[in-house]
Amino acid sequence: MNANQDDAFTLGPLEAGPVCCDPQPVIQVKDLSLHYGDKIALDKVTLDIYKGCITALIGPSGCGKSSFLSAINRLTDLIPGCCVNGNIFVYDQDIHRSDSNVQELRRQIGMVFQKPTPFPLSIRRNIALPLNEHGIRKQAEVAAITEQVLRDVGLWAEVYDRLDTSALSLSGGQQQRLCFARALALNPQILLMDEPCSALDPIASGVVEDLICRLQGRYTIVIVTHNLAQARRIANYAALFWIKERAGQLVEFGRCQHIFESPSHELTAAYVNGVRG
């Protein structure tokens, strides 16, 4: 419980790992179509997400990036009138199979939203509640995990002496990092991020971006962002979504460098150069 150790992130030095050299698909999306009632949000998207890499989803608003993200952890199940067709394989398991355990799927796939969404509970309880739900109930174990993940997101030094105060008393950036910690506590392999910086001020946004960079290699990350500069800075792969014939479609997917420097599609070139979008 020493605050001076706060710089020593428990993630340790990142291993070079499989970053981009040997792309192993972790999530395979095949012919994914998504409707909200009559409205088509996504039309036949096929895309692989590679292990240990950061994949950025870019494109104008309403082109289905967030819907794509929520389809991966089946959060779309909660939306009335939402209909998903096609296949999504996570670690070679079809997530839509009737015998798949959606709670376990969502433990495996952490998610961080655009606006910080801490529960109206204490900081400690915010992390303990999902842990308890997944069967980790021993106080010592919960406390150890809490400290570790709070250190991982760089929040420990700021809150270690007030873990029992309401999480709502934290600043926006701190709340967002708490949400990261909450997701990391469940020991996921994949992290989905829906514009995690867009509701934060530039400084808090920078802190969160640094955090995402530290997570690279450890986790497979899919991030939706409107900030092209950010996508370029942090992502290994990028996918451009666009609205064609009133439906979101995948226009181009490839190495980040390729997408930003020598795109093969003219829409991509126009978008990343700021001509369109």
Added chain:
Amino acid sequence: MRDNQQLHTVHRIRDRLAQCLIYSAVFLVGAVFIWILADLARGGIMHLSWEFITESPRDAGRAGGIASILISTLLILCVALIAAVPLAWSTAILLVECMPAASSFGKTVRFSLHVLAGVPSIVFGLFGNAFFSIYLGLGFSILSGGLTLACMLLPILTSTAEAGLRAVPDTYRLSASALGMTRTATLIHLILPAAAPALAAGLLLGIGRALAETAALLFTSGYVERMPGSLLDSGRALALHIFDLSMNVPGGDMPAYASALVLVTLLLCINILAMKLAYGLQRWRIMT
């Protein structure tokens, strides 16, 4: 430039006018409450004593106290709440958590609750008399009175609980689901505590309405002023006692005033208690 000045003056006058209207409305509402309270206190305080609370009524309520009436009232209230609260709150949970807001089932339930809320209490009384007292054979009893009151409380409890649950931000449900929490766990650990103040407020409104109810109890729980021996005995509710004293018993004005004062004080206390409870519950959730 002059036009601007004139416009500014007009705006200022309009603002002031609106302010005055709002303040006078607030003043009026406060004044009515204080007037009623003062009138009750003036008329009833002289008659109020410890004996008045602890003794049973004698001589049709002219002498003695209201002990048996209080017990009957509380028993009727308990029966009503025990029957109505679980039904109403689970209906609200079903409507909010398991149904799309626009579903036809939800609309039908909501519509029937609105109709139920508009039914005059004397109609509830007659229904309770026909159904509970005669058809189910419960007679004039605290049980049939309480169950009739429960029917009356359903709309108010359900609609306040539904509004409270709907006011809980959807982000809690989404982020709890994203963390792999089940719907039940989300409901117990996040949604219900967040909605607790609204639930408590609804409960209060319900208790207030039940304590003040007269017409629905006239034909169901009866107006026997004896101390009830069981739930199947008839019992007179406090509001009914006040009605009886002031309308049917010559010389019953003073005990009527005192009883009304007790009733209003009871309502005030329950109000304050429930507010404290809701606040405490919220704090407790944050601390643990």
